[in-house]
Amino acid sequence: NLKVRLAxxxxxxxxxVRLASPWSTEARYA
Structure with a gap:
């Protein structure tokens, strides 16, 4: 359904975005 597709x-x-900016991901989870 629509919600599943949007999710x-x-x-x-x-x-x-996470793959494009791994440094921000590492900073967020550090």
Whole structure:
């Protein structure tokens, strides 16, 4: 359904951002 697709889209975008800026991810989880 629509909510699942939107959640999957947001998940992919979040993964892309995390891969594009690993330094910010490391700082956030450090």
């Amino acid at each position: 999957a889209k947001a998940d992919r975008e979040a993964n892309y």
